Amino acid sequence: MSGLIAIVGRPNVGKSALFNRIIRRRMAIVHDQPGVTRDRVSAESEWHGRPFTLVDTGGIGLMRREKSDDVIIKAAVEQVDIAIESAQVIILVVNVQEGIVPLDREVTARLRQSGKPVLVAANKVDTFRMEKEADVFAGLGFEKVFPVSAIHGEGIENLMTAAFAFLPPPAPTDEAVEIDAPVEMEIGHDGKEHPVRKTGPLKIAIVGRPNVGKSSIINALTHSDRVIVSPVPGTTRDSIDVPFEVETEGVRSKYILIDTAGMRKARRVEDSVEFFSVQRAAESIIRSDISVLVLDAEVGVTEQDKKIADTIVENRRACIIVINKWDLFADKVLADRQKEIKRREDKKRTEGQEKTMSTLAEFGGWVQKKLFFLDYAPVIFTSAKSGFHLDRLLETIRFVAAQLQQKVPTAILNRSLRDAVEKRQPISAAGHRLKFFYATQVRQAPPTFLLFVNRDELFSDAYKKYLAGEMRTAFGYEGCPVVLVPKARPKTVESVRKLKPSNKNLAGRMDAHRAARRARYTRTNPKNTR
Numbered sequence: 081m082s083g084l085i086a087i088v089g090r091p092n093v094g095k096s097a098l099f100n101r102i103i104r105r106r107m108a109i110v111h112d113q114p115g116v117t118r119d120r121v122s123a124e125s126e127w128h129g130r131p132f133t134l135v136d137t138g139g140i141g142l143m144r145r146e147k148s149d150d151v152i153i154k155a156a157v158e159q160v161d162i163a164i165e166s167a168q169v170i171i172l173v174v175n176v177q178e179g180i181v182p183l184d185r186e187v188t189a190r191l192r193q194s195g196k197p198v199l200v201a202a203n204k205v206d207t208f209r210m211e212k213e214a215d216v217f218a219g220l221g222f223e224k225v226f227p228v229s230a231i232h233g234e235g236i237e238n239l240m241t242a243a244f245a246f247l248p249p250p251a252p253t254d255e256a257v258e259i260d261a262p263v264e265m266e267i268g269h270d271g272k273e274h275p276v277r278k279t280g281p282l283k284i285a286i287v288g289r290p291n292v293g294k295s296s297i298i299n300a301l302t303h304s305d306r307v308i309v310s311p312v313p314g315t316t317r318d319s320i321d322v323p324f325e326v327e328t329e330g331v332r333s334k335y336i337l338i339d340t341a342g343m344r345k346a347r348r349v350e351d352s353v354e355f356f357s358v359q360r361a362a363e364s365i366i367r368s369d370i371s372v373l374v375l376d377a378e379v380g381v382t383e384q385d386k387k388i389a390d391t392i393v394e395n396r397r398a399c400i401i402v403i404n405k406w407d408l409f410a411d412k413v414l415a416d417r418q419k420e421i422k423r424r425e426d427k428k429r430t431e432g433q434e435k436t437m438s439t440l441a442e443f444g445g446w447v448q449k450k451l452f453f454l455d456y457a458p459v460i461f462t463s464a465k466s467g468f469h470l471d472r473l474l475e476t477i478r479f480v481a482a483q484l485q486q487k488v489p490t491a492i493l494n495r496s497l498r499d500a501v502e503k504r505q506p507i508s509a510a511g512h513r514l515k516f517f518y519a520t521q522v523r524q525a526p527p528t529f530l531l532f533v534n535r536d537e538l539f540s541d542a543y544k545k546y547l548a549g550e551m552r553t554a555f556g557y558e559g560c561p562v563v564l565v566p567k568a569r570p571k572t573v574e575s576v577r578k579l580k581p582s583n584k585n586l587a588g589r590m591d592a593h594r595a596a597r598r599a600r601y602t603r604t605n606p607k608n609t610r
Contacts, residue, residue, distance in 0.1 A: 083247030084133045086167035088160060088191070090140055090183040093175040094203040097230035099123075099136035102240065121320060127240050132247065135163045140187050158305070164194050169246045171239070176202040176214050176227065188220045197246045200225040201239055206232065281323070281334035282481050285368035287361060287392075289384050290342025292376045293404040296464035298322055298339050301474070326474060333478060338364045343388050365391055369525060370398045370480055370559070372473075373457070377409035377443075381450040389454045396526045398480050398560045399457040401447060402473060407463040409443075456552065458559055480559035484525040488555055493519050493529065500550035506543050514538040517569055527551075528563040536566040 087095045100106050103125040121136040137160045164170060170191055174184055191198050202214035205227040214227035224242055228235035286294045299305055302324055320339040325332055340361035365371050371392045375385055392399050444459045451457070458476055462469045497519050506514040515534040522530045529551070533539060548562040 083168045083244075084135065084166060085169045085171060085243055085247075086135045086137060086163040087171045087173060088137050088140065088164060088187065089173035090181070090187055091138075093173045094230045095173045096121075096136055098171070098173055098201060098203060098228065098236075099134060101230045101233055101236060102127075102134055123321070127244065130244060130247075132244075135167065137163045140183070140190065161190075164191065164196065167196060168248075169243045170194070170196050170198045171201050171243065172198050172220075172222070173201045173203050174217055174220075175204055176210050176217075177204050179213075179216060180219060184217075184220065188222075192221070198222050199239060199242055201235075202227045203230055205229050205234065281336050282370065283336045283338060283368045284477060285338040285340060285364040285371045285397075286374060287340050287343065287365060287371055287388055288374035289376070289382065289388070292342070292374045292379075293464045294342070294374050295339050297372075297374065297402070297404065297462065297470075297473075298337050300464045300467060300470055301337065328478065333481075335477070338368060340364045343384065362391060365397060366395050368397060369484065370400065370477060372400045372402055372477075373454075374402045374404050375447070377403045377405045377461070381447055386451065389451050393453055393561065396561045396563055398484055398526065399454060400473070400476055400480060400559055401451065401454070401457045401459045403443070403447065403459065403461045404464060406461045407466050407468060456557070456559060456561060476559070483557050483560050484527070486527070486555065486557070487524060488521050488527075490520050493521060496551070496554040497531075497547070500547055500554075503550075504546060506538065507540070509538055509540075512538060514543070522565075523563075526561045526563050527555075527557055528565060531564055531566050532569045533566050534569065536568045539564075539566040 087099055089095050099121065103123045123134050125132060125134055138157075140157060140160055172187065172191060174180070200217050200220060200222050202217050202225055205211050205214060206229055211227045214225055217225045226235055226239040226242065228239055230236075286298060288294055302322060322337040322339060324335045324337050326335070327333075341358060343358050343361050373385070373389055373392065375381060389399075444461070447459055448455055458480075460469060460473050460476055462473055464470070497516060501516055508514075512535060516531060517534070518532040520530050522528050531539075544564050547564055551557065551562045551564075
């Protein structure tokens with residue numbers, strides 16, 4: 081069992097910088113602006129081989145009995161309280177350059193009520209003189225104060241050693257613990273082998289424009305208030321990893337839902353914090369296995385939606401399109417239907433219901449037409465508020481995940497390829513026609529097939545799209561991009577036709593060959609010449 085360590089403190093003391101330093105990667109956004117972190121940002125990591133979970137929290141900026149009408153601030157404080165309650169060790173971060181301020185004492189009072197072990201990290205100790213000034217934080221009443229510098233990495237070793245002293249020891253096991261995941265070699269798009277790690281739960285990135293309901297979908301799926309939800313666009317800033325398990329027919333599936341910031345147009349990004357939020361969202365698409373593109377049913381498909389979809393296609397990620405807030409759109413359709421019923425009193429209400437179903441189908445077809453380059457993605461209508469069709473979303477995620485794990489036998493693959501080529505021959509170019517010799521699957525996620533051809537430059541994009549469609553018809557791959565990589569077969573042996581001489585010139589060539597051998601022998605052995 082791995083322990084959980086929570087990092088807390090008032091705003092702008094360097095909590096996120098310390099979080100990134102400990103997990104040894106940039107995950108939380110670090111900025112001078114107070115209140116950048118709002119949600120709980122958690123990461124699974126290890127320290128000297130021991131696994132643990134580290135949680136970064138938003139700054140506690142309210143004094144005792146102080147109230148705020150800001151929904152986001154209230155939700156951020158609630159997220160901090162949840163992290164404190166679930167943590168086994170708490171790291172209280174303070175700013176040594178500012179000393180003890182009233183908010184530090186307010187945070188200290190909250191932590192004493194929790195009864196959890198607390199370690200004080202006096203951050204921003206950049207000089208030897210500041211290290212001595214860290215002793216002033218002993219006045220907070222906690223036994224252990226550690227001068228650290230999150231930017232330079234100083235003092236982290238002592239802090240983490242003290243933290244692990246309060247965590248439960250690792251569970252004993254008779255088997256050897258394999259720290260490094262097994263590495264598999266796969267052939268990449270360049271035709272060369274590359275190491276690929278395949279461990280851990282499936283990563284699902286929830287992406288889309290601001291205020292389309294991404295965080296609401298995650299909270300609805302997990303039946304919790306794991307991430308902050310508000311009507312204010314841009315509430316989510318960091319990319320939040322939310323572990324999620326679901327059991328279906330006795331089979332338990334593990335996922336990581338990645339809540340991302342809304343991706344605006346570049347010219348509408350207002351500050352550097354939002355810029356880094358958008359960058360984190362794009363990185364979440366890259367590291368995901370499946371990207372769920374969330375659209376607003378009331379707004380429809382916008383240009384920014386198309387750009388986000390294009391990012392998914394460029395990174396060759398499996399995709400599911402979710403049209404959220406369908407209940408609001410349906411209310412408008414219902415109002416229009418009622419007006420129509422009033423105008424036509426002789427019509428039955430069931431006719432209006434049939435029109436609603438046709439409207440839903442037409443809307444889905446319209447979305448796929450707008451996102452024609454993402455035509456392999458299934459379309460799901462949901463409402464995070466009412467829970468409408470969230471079960472269908474989970475079923476679609478499981479189905480697409482199963483498609484990503486599909487391994488096509490080589491014999492069946494080549495038979496399907498041959499049938500597709502016979503059905504539609506490639507167009508010749510410059511007097512040459514594209515020929516296929518052999519095909520093999522080199523990767524499962526995304527489904528990647530290496531095709532050995534006579535000339536890879538003859539493999540046009542149009543014919544590649546045709547073959548990808550035939551592959552999807554033959555093997556499914558709904559929601560998955562089909563990647564076809566042509567590779568010219570090297571010419572190691574000359575053509576048999578070139579090596580075989582004609583009967584007409586055979587005698588002359590043999591005579592010339594004997595004459596050449598005789599001349600060479602004469603030059604090297606002049607005495608034996610007769």
